[in-house]
Amino acid sequence: MTDPQNTAAPAATVYHDQPSANPIKVETRSVSVRYGDTQALHDVSIRIPDRGVTAFIGPSGCGKSTFLRCINRMNDTIDSARVSGSVLIDGEEVNSRAVDPVVLRARVGMVFQKPNPFPKSIYDNVAYGPRIHGLATKREDLDAIVEASLRKAGLWAEVEGRLGMPGTALSGGQQQRLVIARAIAVNPEVILMDEPCSALDPIATARIEELIDELRENYCLIIVTHSMAQAARVSQMTAFFHLGHLVEYGPTEDMFTNPHDARTQDYITGRFG
Amino acid sequence: MTDRAPSSDIRKAIETRLARRHRAERRFQFYGMAAIALAVLFLVVLLSSIIVQALPAFTQHTLTLPVRVEAELADPQDDRSEESLRAGSYSRMLQVALQDQFPSVTGRSELRALFGLYSSVNSAKLLNQVVENPDIIGETIEFSMPISDDADLYLKGLTTDERFVDRNEPLTLSGAEGEVTLTASDPVFSAFIEEVNDTLRARIQTVSDRAATAQARADRAETEDARQAAAAGAERARREADQLEERLQAREALSLSPEMASLLVRLGGGVVQITQLEPGGRVARGEVVIAPERDGVYQDWTEWRIETPAAGRRIGDVQIVFARALDDRGLVENGLNLILFTNADSREPELAGVRGALIGSVLTMIITMLMAVPIGVGTAIYLEEFAPRNRLSEIIEVNINNLAAVPSIVFGLLGLAVFINTFGMPRSAPLVGGFVLALMTLPTVIISSRAALKAVPPSIREAALGVGASRMQAVFGHVLPMAMPGILTGSIIGLAQALGETAPLLMIGMVAFIADPPTMGVAGFTEPATVMPVQIFLWSSGAERAFEAKTAAAILILLALMVLFNAAAIYLRSRFERRW
Incomplete structure (x- = not known):
């Protein structure tokens, strides 16, 4: 029996053939990340299609979250992080000095593992992004954006008429949908989700998954998950990370039925991880 | 398969240790309770001894005499002009009024004892009454003044059995x-x-x-x-x-x-x-x-x-006889000592109050707050949220922590050298006192503000940055409001510390005897002033016994001020606290 943890010299990434249904939205070339002396990510190159869900799977500490944070330059906020390589959104380099992270993050929204609404009202939570970016000048416009975002996040029916109550008073699943509403309020092109359901119960998880499925009509969604079942349910593309390497990348169905790499096979059949 | 010890042995081993573990826990609880009880006991003893000592200072015997405002004494030039009225001999008027109470007293030493029952400063009060209302010349008015501290203590029964x-x-x-x-x-x-x-x-x-x-x-x-x-x-x-x-x-x-x-x-x-x-x-x-x-x-x-x-005792037999006689005739009344709150410092204990020191403290604290809080919080925000982590910022951090441990008198020396000698600012002024105390308070404010900022969960920063907020928007819009309770608490504790500080103020001359309270206003910042703890220090070394009670009373007032400060801190904390 091979022990995948001890596999020496990682082989080059295995790319499955991609159905060329949608155009490429995000592309990375040889992205590496170092935290101080430790290298967290090695030469990751990937092409992620628009209008679909791409799942990043892999054991803990494999670098999938780190890679996700490269796409909207959230690693900039960590002092010791050094990012190299290039990240392109619509063919435009993200890591260049000309790109302001503020503008980038308005285009690339992010949802975190733990629901983190601001300790403000539901309305203010959703309106925060449009306000700081000046997307609405009139109160009615802002009201419309808030309502539309909450509707898209599937939360409108539950909070209608009590938008003034604090966002932190909602349940965990509602909070996470509020955070998603907050992210889509600035009308991003890409939404990054870092294990969005890991702090939620199965019912709330199902609700979020439904939402993700709806959102893929309009957005490029990239989701990091620990649950292979979730990846299989919601994603069209799957990328498997291991020890900082992108091991295998391809259509989800293909990945789960016909993994090319032994490590991928071991992981998705539950032999480790 | 490993050998399993018989379960009874394991239970026995646990039980033998169990009694000891419970004993250790009970012992620890007992130590804790004993420590708290001891602390409470000390606090009660301290507070009650201060209160008992201070009580006499909160009442004062007032002597009310019928005083005839003689025209020739009040108005030597006989033209009712203010100049003439101010030249009048009002202390003589008071002497006559007192002498009228004891017509038989003629001896020099007896008269000296009689006139020692009040401080001559009181004649200024009579002068003001006459200048304000010259119509009372020629009439007899009821004039009240605090009786001398020695007679006051005697009438309170504190001098002798x-x-x-x-x-x-x-x-x-x-x-x-x-x-x-x-x-x-x-x-x-x-x-x-x-x-x-x-x-x-x-x-x-x-x-x-x-x-x-x-x-x-x-x-x-x-x-x-x-x-x-x-x-x-x-x-x-x-x-x-x-x-x-x-x-x-x-x-x-x-x-x-x-x-x-x-x-x-x-x-x-x-x-x-x-x-x-x-x-x-x-x-x-x-x-x-x-x-x-x-x-x-x-x-x-x-x-x-x-x-x-x-x-x-400081009061002689003859003076006791006069004080007792005036009291028996109903001319002396014991009442709440408002002078303690309405007067500034005085050489005469019965006329000394904390008003000057209170105003001085308020003015000084205003300067300290205006200097220390914005600079301190600003420094904390920059160091915590914006500054790159490198050798330089580490050196700055270590030095700030060290500054917090510098003896406060050193800040006083610094203030003397820099603010007064180099910049030529006025001595004894709340402005300089506030600067010096601000220097002393800064490290406390910075350290507590940084701790409060550090305690804000990083998820809130990420949330703000994630929707495209700039770093400053994330900090001022989200991190700072959440850190506010901690920042406020730290700042108020720092200010309370400054409020009770004496040593650095000695160096910049705020230890002077100030008989006129500084003006409650912008001009007051540069006028000579003293502050509550310095007033306590001055009174505690006063020769008159009545200053003993005044000292305790001033300590009580300062303590009340501190309690007020801390209550404000608690209120603000609960007001700004947001559940996360």
Whole structure:
């Protein structure tokens, strides 16, 4: 029996053939990340299609979250992080000095593992992004954006008429949908989700998954998950990370039925991880 | 498969240790409770002793006299001009008013004692009344003023024990003024003589004991010099004892000295101070302080003993007699001591208050707050949220932490050198005091603000940055409001610390005696001022006994101020606290 943890010299990434249904939205070339002396990510190159869900799977500490944070330059906020390589959104380099992270993050929204609404009202939570970016000048416009975002996040029916109550008073699943509403309020092109359901119960998880499925009509969604079942349910593309390497990348169905790499096979059949 | 120990053995092993573990826990709880109980006990003792000491300072006896505002005294130029009114002799007016109460008193020393019942500063108050309202010239007005601190303490019963014994034996008074003789057919004064003799006997015993000790030392002495010295001491003590013994045995008149309790006799509305008692206790000689209505035989009279010898108190017998008489006539009233809050410092304890120090403290705290809080919080925000982590920021951080441990007097020296000597700012001013205290408070504010900022969960920063907020928007819009309770608490604790600080202010001259409170306004910042803790320090070294109570009262007021500060901190914290 091979022990995948001890596999020496990682082989080059295995790319499955991609159905060329949608155009490429995000592309990375040889992205590496170092935290101080430790290298967290090695030469990751990937092409992620628009209008679909791409799942990043892999054991803990494999670098999938780190890679996700490269796409909207959230690693900039960590002092010791050094990012190299290039990240392109619509063919435009993200890591260049000309790109302001503020503008980038308005285009690339992010949802975190733990629901983190601001300790403000539901309305203010959703309106925060449009306000700081000046997307609405009139109160009615802002009201419309808030309502539309909450509707898209599937939360409108539950909070209608009590938008003034604090966002932190909602349940965990509602909070996470509020955070998603907050992210889509600035009308991003890409939404990054870092294990969005890991702090939620199965019912709330199902609700979020439904939402993700709806959102893929309009957005490029990239989701990091620990649950292979979730990846299989919601994603069209799957990328498997291991020890900082992108091991295998391809259509989800293909990945789960016909993994090319032994490590991928071991992981998705539950032999480790 | 590993060997399993029999489960009974495992349970036994656990149970033997279990008792010990529970004991250890109970012991620890006991230590904790004992520590808390001890702390509470100390606090109660401290607070109650301060309160007990301070209580007399919160009341003050006020002397209200009918004062005739004589035209020739109030208005020497007789033209009602302010200049003329200000040249008037108002202290003379008060003296006349007081003298009117005791027409029989003419002796110089008696008058000095009488006029010592109030401070001459009070005449300024009368002057102001007349200048404000010249129509009262020629009329008699009711004028109130605080009685002198010594008389006040005496009337509060803090100076001496007194005994009034009503007697019903005939007593003959030889005259109604000057030196008089009191004669009784019964030995009415023998009890007092006996008491004085008892005191004398006790002293003889003490002196004899001292002689015996010295003699023993002389017998044991190893060198000739030491033996001689000890023997001389023994001899001296023996001689003193012999002299006292002689006085005790002598059947001659007992002269009352200031080292003995005082004896007075009240009869016919007057008071006679006894100076000499004949053996047998039937005849006493004394001096009239307040003239009785007549001489001759009195059936009812009162023996008045003042137990603390005159040498052991600041107020003399004569002044006590006058204070008591004024009190008996209803001219003295004990009331809430508002002067404590409305007056600034004074050399006269009865006129000294904390108003000046309170205003000084407020002005100083305003400067400290305006300097320390914005600079401190700004520094904390920059260091915590924006500054790159490198060698330089580490050095700055270490130095800020060190500054918090620098003795406060060093900041005073710095203030003296930089603010006063280099920049030429005024001495003793709240402006400089506030700067110095701000320097002292800065490290506390910075450290506590950084801790509060650090405690804000990073998810809130990420949330803000994730929707495209700039770093500054994330910090000021989200991180800072959440850190606010902690920042406020830290700042207020720092300010409370500054409020109670004395040492650095000594260096910049805020320890001066300031009789006029600084103006409550912008001008006040550069006027000489003092602050509460310095006022406490000044009063605690005051010579007058009344300052003792004032010191405790000022401490109480400062404590109340601190409690107020901390209550504000708690209120603000709960107000700004948001559940996360």
